[in-house]
Amino acid sequence: MALVVQKYGGSSLESAERIRAVADRIVATKKAGNDVVVVCSAMGDTTDELLDLAASVNPVPPQRELDMLLTAGERISNALVAMAVNSLGAQAQSFTGSQAGVLTTERHGNARILNVTPGRLQESLDEGKICIVAGFQGVNKDTRDVTTLGRGGSDTTAVALAAALNADVCEIYSDVDGVYTADPRIVPNARKLEQLSFEEMLEMAAVGSKILVLRSVEYARAHNVALRVRSSYSNDPGTLVSGSMEDIPMEDAVLTGVATDKSEAKVTVLGIPDKPGEAAKVFRAIADAEINIDMVLQNISTVENGITDITFTCPREDGPRAVEILSKLSREGNWSQVLYDDQVGKVSLVGAGMKSHPGVTADFTEALRDAGVNMELISTSEIRISVLLRESDLEKATRALHDRFDLGGDEDVTVYAGTGR
């Protein structure tokens, strides 16, 4: 008997009809001879509606109270799914994060899981019951206050329970039926991948793939929990994320796909003295403001000797704040100028095959050249190449790379929409 953890996103639970469909799948999984633990996100737009309500009574609500508020969303979907499963004649029992033993740090709004003590779940499973657990939430180990896990929290709940219960697989259901070689809205013949390694999935998530949240993939990799990305609208087996890149025989390693990202902005500081410590001032100031930077470029000193420029990318939502901070530093340090550009996009090619196939970078840059796309920044890892370019060139570049590396399938796929929390 296998133990299957299933996580259903908000769009999979957005109506009574969808909840009944999810219940059918849960019961079918149980009847196929598996033990089943289900993790639910809040229904559809519930979380956004609750956030709106909060904003209307307090523009800066205390995080502890926000957590108390938002966790109600998952309790609702959780109880409804348990009811729907019961109506099909199976035995289900719902659990809050606290009841499921999800113990976290005290950081409200973005707590980390410290430990999972799934004693009550195990008891319930032993009694033949299906466990339905509210995702996204835990309980502060010390104060017993309710906490939330931040973006992608329900995925993380599912992976953490799968690890703690030693589950055979953790299935992540949304309205997307797997991991694709590119966004099918941009590349119609994008191909669904049958399998990829944790490292490849991590790179894809890090550079813009919205299918899985980086943090849950990291957790799955650390605890070796096999993930399966599936659609709650079909019976397609989806995409399996498991195993290390190291285990793939070199000659079998291939390129995974092309990811796109329009969430970043480019900040450039001109005329910084090219001496030790000046660049550090820039990055310390940005770090102190808790702004994450992604790509970085320091120009070779220009003809006016001893002066350089620094360019980096950061989330667009943090861009104006970064500019404000750096403009202040710029005045103090007599730097020449701070430039801001949020009309940029990033395209990345990911794949373990990159290691064993020389010439990928050459092919990459030639493909963009042939498409008439200018590159503004380049960054690479062992299994990834990313370039920053004009946002208006992003789709053209994505298609050019997808074609050049022959990633497509024979057929065009049906376009999908966004994914749940």
Place this chain on the structure above:
Amino acid sequence: MALVVQKYGGSSLESAERIRAVADRIVATKKAGNDVVVVCSAMGDTTDELLDLAASVNPVPPQRELDMLLTAGERISNALVAMAVNSLGAQAQSFTGSQAGVLTTERHGNARILNVTPGRLQESLDEGKICIVAGFQGVNKDTRDVTTLGRGGSDTTAVALAAALNADVCEIYSDVDGVYTADPRIVPNARKLEQLSFEEMLEMAAVGSKILVLRSVEYARAHNVALRVRSSYSNDPGTLVSGSMEDIPMEDAVLTGVATDKSEAKVTVLGIPDKPGEAAKVFRAIADAEINIDMVLQNISTVENGITDITFTCPREDGPRAVEILSKLSREGNWSQVLYDDQVGKVSLVGAGMKSHPGVTADFTEALRDAGVNMELISTSEIRISVLLRESDLEKATRALHDRFDLGGDEDVTVYAGTGR
């Protein structure tokens, strides 16, 4: 420094605007030098909406899951009120029923409070914080499952916390500004009472006054918690419910008011053998079906010797079921007939003054006679007279009694709407 417990009903919390108004009042109470504990019902129609959702996934949802679902409503209002209070610069902290130490029996959907251990609330109060507690919910002492307290549960939560914390007063806020001598929609010059005893309030609640739920008044009386019924829309001091009828000097005892009730139906069983045990069969069958009966009349045996009739009233929603059960018994026992009538109403006069004023019953019946109203059943307690009559006569009878016993004030009052949970 006094300790004030305030309970706000659903209509007082139905929008962000109303929540901010409630927060203003809470902070004002704190600033006046009181410790404050607040108990919140779910916002507006939340509970009904959740019940509809439940019905759409399972026509008979398991009670445990229904409790998990419904308690989300109070968590939402609870967190929002805490946020609104915080936005006014006061410190507030929200608590679930479980966090507030409300320990109950295991009966989901209608649990009884076994014990209240308000240690966390006391700590929070000692730190100068305002405590906001989710009403209507508790936690099963043994299993730690979430439970709900049934109808009027938030009132009961408030009274139980007031008792456990030894509060000076428990204020019950709704859209009604006190206890009236009659429903102002029926009797325009109904007068708001400044004060009444627990016994009088119990009788009023038992015979149709919707202001306070019987169970919470019983709890308040048992623990001697002074209740104040107030409106969240005004600064009117409302009505104080406190003290025993025994403490009122005889000569000061007055009549409290006239209550009306349209929620009952009348069931009559004709032609029952007038011998020991036959009537008991009727009431045992009704009790086994968990149907509450209110008024009862057994006729004097009629001319056909040894045959009698039994009439009783029960909630209208249970009427058809009662008739079905008794019709079956009737066929088995060869009784002649079962009659059902749900076009009845009940009018009651309540007041400690009844004990010391002979002739109240005579005045009562004469008032109805003068109004041309026929009485179908009469029942009395030490401080109450109730009669069953045609539903269409109910308002006429109420006005006649209110006039006869001179209960009205000099002015007509503004008509109010229903009250929250």
